Amino acid sequence: MLRIGRTPRQKPGGLKARTGIFGRLKKDRSGATALEFAILAMPFFVILFASVETFVAFTGEQVINAATDNIARQIRTGQITFNQGKSTDKTRTEFRAAVCQEIAVMISCSASEAETPSKLFIDVRTVSSYDNLPPTLPRTGGAGSDINTAGFDFAPGGPGTINMIRIYYRWTVITDLVRPYVTNLRPAGSSMPNDYLMVATSTFQTENY
Template identity: 25%
Template sequence: MGLSSHPDGGAHPPRAPKAGLLRRFRRSERGVAAVEFGLVAVPFFALMFAIFETALMFWANEILEESLSQASRRLLTGEAVSRYTSNNPAANAQAFRDDICALAPTGLIDCSKLYVDVKLYSSFANASAGTGAVTAGGALNTNGFTYNQPQPGQIIVARAVLDYQLFLTSWASAALANIGPGRTALIATTTFRAEPFVGS
């Protein structure tokens, strides 16, 4: 068993596998798609996550701006005078901050990381957004942030700064971060003249 006959009557050992088997293996394209996908999957999904994170960050900034604008109507109309009645500016700032957070979709703005600044000026020419919210060294700067009760006809500059957490992709986060690893400052500012309401 295992021997094959030869025309001359002799016997030969079993023949070796044909070389064509190796050639067929090299030509086979089964599994190529899976291998190619495996090569591009990691950078593809990383890019998708980076796009998603960037879009989410811009959306959060837009929500912050809209919420600040809506809450600032209380400053514009003088409602703030009867709404934020504490003698402590920090308490009034916290109440104003809570109103901003209440106007934003639940969970999108971390109120514990939101800082507000409300300043008054006599004219638009003198109005200023105050000190920069981000230092040259890449730190969040809220020094000088306070709450000034609006007065009729005065120029009001209201600012909200959110310490926003980046979380999806480390390399994208590094490109977007400006106040430390995985964190960026989202800033919203609005400037307007208060209506001639009856002051406190």
């Protein structure tokens, strides 16, 4: 028997076509990986370079500390002396060259560094008692300012004296993105900081050599 009734209404072709296009776009994930990488790339590389810079700076600081301990031991035992009339006497330049040799495993001094400090700064002095040791880092201003090297000298005492050696090195941070977070020397004004200041100190009493 033939049934006569209403025929179902068809959706307009344009609407159906538009729905199909949007549906395909919604399901298309061919560029999702590239988009996600683009979003995450910047923080990823910032963290990566910050980790590398921090690790290298930390390793360099350990080299400075090891060199300071070794040089301090040589002064303490009389292997390095100053103005004692012995063959072990060293001048300021010779002493700086010896420190450069100690840190050469990772940090290379320039040809003129031993004579004229530009990155490596050394202060060796004798004090009358441990109470007279300087309590703070010598700076030209407030926190983050450069070190004040005006009173730095190489003048260790003789046998039985109390001595202090301080070694500072300006380590240049290479990656621009992490410089504001890794550096601890803030230049005056709005210029970008470049250096991380490595610090090593040793205080000791020399033997009766």
